[in-house]
Amino acid sequence: MKFRQYLKDHWILFLCIFFAMLLISCLLMIMRLSAEGILFINLLVWLFVLIAILIDFMRKKKFYDNVFFNLETLDKKYVLHELLDPPRFAEGDILCEVLYQCSKAMADEVAVYKNHSREYREYIETWVHEIKTPIASASLVYENNKTPVTQSMYEEILHIENFVEQSLYYARSNYVEKDYAIKACSLKEMVGTALKQHAKQLIENKTVIEMKQLDHTVFSDSKWVQFILGQLILNSVKYQSPRRPLRLAFTAEKQAQHIALHIRDNGIGIAKQDLGRVFEQGFTGENGRNFAKSTGMGLFICKKLCGKLGLSIALDSVQGEGVTVTITFPVGNMHLPED
Amino acid sequence: MFKIMIVEDDATIRTELKTLLEKYGYLCIAADDFTSVPSAVEAAAPHLVLLDINLPHFDGYHICREIRSRSQIPIIVVTSRNSDVDELMSMNLGADDFITKPYHTQILLARIAALLKRTYQTDHEAQLEHNGVLLSLCDSTIAANGQTAELTKNELKILHLLMQHKGAIQSRDELINALWQTDEFIDDNTLTVNINRLRKKLESIGVTDYLKTKRGMGYMV
Numbered sequence: 221m222k223f224r225q226y227l228k229d230h231w232i233l234f235l236c237i238f239f240a241m242l243l244i245s246c247l248l249m250i251m252r253l254s255a256e257g258i259l260f261i262n263l264l265v266w267l268f269v270l271i272a273i274l275i276d277f278m279r280k281k282k283f284y285d286n287v288f289f290n291l292e293t294l295d296k297k298y299v300l301h302e303l304l305d306p307p308r309f310a311e312g313d314i315l316c317e318v319l320y321q322c323s324k325a326m327a328d329e330v331a332v333y334k335n336h337s338r339e340y341r342e343y344i345e346t347w348v349h350e351i352k353t354p355i356a357s358a359s360l361v362y363e364n365n366k367t368p369v370t371q372s373m374y375e376e377i378l379h380i381e382n383f384v385e386q387s388l389y390y391a392r393s394n395y396v397e398k399d400y401a402i403k404a405c406s407l408k409e410m411v412g413t414a415l416k417q418h419a420k421q422l423i424e425n426k427t428v429i430e431m432k433q434l435d436h437t438v439f440s441d442s443k444w445v446q447f448i449l450g451q452l453i454l455n456s457v458k459y460q461s462p463r464r465p466l467r468l469a470f471t472a473e474k475q476a477q478h479i480a481l482h483i484r485d486n487g488i489g490i491a492k493q494d495l496g497r498v499f500e501q502g503f504t505g506e507n508g509r510n511f512a513k514s515t516g517m518g519l520f521i522c523k524k525l526c527g528k529l530g531l532s533i534a535l536d537s538v539q540g541e542g543v544t545v546t547i548t549f550p551v552g553n554m555h556l557p558e559d
Numbered sequence: 560m561f562k563i564m565i566v567e568d569d570a571t572i573r574t575e576l577k578t579l580l581e582k583y584g585y586l587c588i589a590a591d592d593f594t595s596v597p598s599a600v601e602a603a604a605p606h607l608v609l610l611d612i613n614l615p616h617f618d619g620y621h622i623c624r625e626i627r628s629r630s631q632i633p634i635i636v637v638t639s640r641n642s643d644v645d646e647l648m649s650m651n652l653g654a655d656d657f658i659t660k661p662y663h664t665q666i667l668l669a670r671i672a673a674l675l676k677r678t679y680q681t682d683h684e685a686q687l688e689h690n691g692v693l694l695s696l697c698d699s700t701i702a703a704n705g706q707t708a709e710l711t712k713n714e715l716k717i718l719h720l721l722m723q724h725k726g727a728i729q730s731r732d733e734l735i736n737a738l739w740q741t742d743e744f745i746d747d748n749t750l751t752v753n754i755n756r757l758r759k760k761l762e763s764i765g766v767t768d769y770l771k772t773k774r775g776m777g778y779m780v
Contacts, residue, residue, distance in 0.1 A: 352639035356661035360575035363664045364582070381661055412742050416666060419739045423732045428738050429744035443641070523742055 221284045224559075226277050239354055276309075283307045287315075298323045324491055337394075344391040346382055346430035355381050378421065379513075382454060386517060389447055393524045405442040407481060408434040411470050413442075422468075423458050430469040436479050438549035444525055445547075448533075449483070451518045451546050456485035458514075459507060459543070478551055485546040490537040499523040561675055564605035565589040565638070566596055568614050576609070583668055584723060593617070597625035605632065607675060612638040612645070620652050627653030633671060633678045670742040686723065687722045689780055692766055694718055706764040711736065713743055714757045717750075721770065721780045730777035754778065774777070 227234070230338040241262055250259050283305070290303050301319035332445040355377060407505065411434060415422065422429070460466040490498060494505035501520040508514035519535070526533040530550060536542040560734045563585045567573045577587045578731045590599050593616045602606060608626065612619035623634055633656075636649040639714055642657040649657050655678075699715045700707045711717065720737050721729055731750060738745050744754070754770065761769050771779050 349639040352660040353572065356639070357569060357571040357575060359661050359664070360572060360579060364575055364578045410743075415744055417663065418741055419663070419665065419736050420732075423735045423739070426747045428748075443643070445660040465715065 221277075221281045223277060226273075228281070230273070234269075237265070241265060269380055274494075279309060279355040280312075283312050298326060329442070332355065341391045341395065344387060348391075351384055355384070383451075386446065386521060389444075389525065390517070390521050393521060393528060400441050400444070402439055402441055404437050404439055406434075406481070407436045407438060407472050410445050411443050411449060411481075414446045414453055417446070417450055418453050418457070421447075422453070422466075425460060425466050426467055427457075427466045427558060430471075431466070432469070432471045434470060434472050434481075437471050438479055440529055440531065440549060444529055445531075448522045448525055448547070451522050452483050455518055456483075456487055456543070458511065459485075459487040459489075461486060461488050461540075462540075474551075479549045481547045482544055483547075484542060486542040488536070489539040489541050489543055491539050495535070495537060499533075560586050561607065561679075562583065562586045562588065563671070566600075566608060566619075567611040568593060569611075577693055579664060580671075582694055587673075599627065600626050600632070601629055603657075605639070606679065607671065608632060608634045609671075610634055610636050611716075612636060612640060618683055620648055622651040623654055625651065630755040635674060636665075658691060665736050665737050666738050687719065689725045690769065692722075692761070694722055701760065701764065703749040703761075708760040708764050710757070710760065711753075711764050712739065712741075712747065713738060713749075713753045714721045715758070716741060716743075717753060717780075718757060718770075721778060728773050728777045728779045733736045733777070 243250070245258050245262060248261070271377065287300070290300055291297060293298060294303070301316055304316060304319075307313055307316060342366060358377050359374065362370045362377070408431065411431060415429065431479060456466065456468055464486060467486045470481065471484070472479055472481045488507065491506040494503075494507070497503045499519050499522075502516040503520075504514040504516040508516060523533055526547065532548045534546045534548075535543060536546070563580055565573055565576055565580075565587060567576065567589070572672065573591070577589055579663040580587045588603050588605060590596055592599065593614050596617070597742075603764055608621050610623060616623070619624075619638070620638060623636065626634060634654045635658060637658050637660065638645060638649075646657045647720040649712045658667060658670060685696050687696070691703050694700075694715075695702070696715070697718065699710050699712070701710060701718070702708075716738055717734055720734060731747065735745060735747070735750055736775040738750075758770055761767070769780060773779060
């Protein structure tokens, strides 16, 4: 709050005092008071007015400066009213009351949406668990009746299964802390489990698997990491090159602060102009236009989960030669996820 | 022969699982009355129980605890819920393993076999015999005509699988998948190499034309 602002706000008061003093001076002149006397009275009155103004200005300035300071430093600005010293003037009280009412109304509104989103997530989770039973029985029916017809239906079932998994992990991704246990996990085991999970698609596509230097232990949640690896594996299968058999290489390297896991394929790769956006929700790019089955969700969910797990994920590619995805695990067991 | 009891309320899964496990040489009984599963388990005395969590009357956790209070029989919990809490609950109540639906059959079979092996440690099926060839699993050798030859891990696994399903064709993909489940992530060419070596070893002990190729379908013994 600037002094000029304050003065501008009180111009009516000053104008009134000015005219009052002019009138009083005229009266005093009629009453034949000396010019010095009139000047003295004028000075005296203006001095007291100045003192009153300064005291009032300092009080308000202190309050409003505090308001702005808190506004700037606060992360969640809507709790502002909780942090203000009680103002000792009416406008301040009004401001505080307004802030309080507003933030309360907003909190109520947010609570409604929180409830909605929790209910929706719970529904999705239940739904996913329900649908897994028919998927399991359909897979068993295929296993017991292997014919070319059931074979192709089973492939579709595997697609359904993957989409269902995706939706479960997406629904959970905002609440990782509810289902999250950091343990020491072997990279080799996690890669192995992910490969076994998707063995059918990989073997059908005559995939050549390479695993090198995977004897590292990282601290993370194996279930989530396996899901992320699974998504990457399925991407490699989906975007394999028609000209050569799929080759998937898993290598790890230990650096000072982290362990990096590289997943390299020899598929069709990603166009240079699309590279920067592959982790965006719904982004499908050039490959998306050529492949009807792209949803733009897989890598988006991977990135989101990695963020929650405190891992970083990066993707590099040369179009026509393949994609390398790197997941970086921090070293040390004191690691905690963000948020 | 191992006897497995399936406790599952979904009728399709129950019958299909039964068919599948019987195909892989297990004897199966399925519970269809869910009011007294623990006593049914006790009466049937299976070697292993496959237990679903979502059941009518009593849930799987309750049944798991009841069974555990009476016997040490291995229990695999099969469920569609895959949160850590469910896994922890099952383990705390005495389950030996935890598999989430929709399980892949190869994984399910591998877990069952591993648990049975761990629990009973019998030399059950330590030796298989078919058409004059004796395969012994513990020292990984084949014997015929008084001669023996040693097999590598992959060769052993391949021949074991073929002999378990004697007279039936195993596709190349099925063989590769079975090897993958033992953490040998081999590819198509490696399988061909392994099969050829296996044939040579069979020939070296005087067995020819034992492992038949069914063109476009797979192999069989």
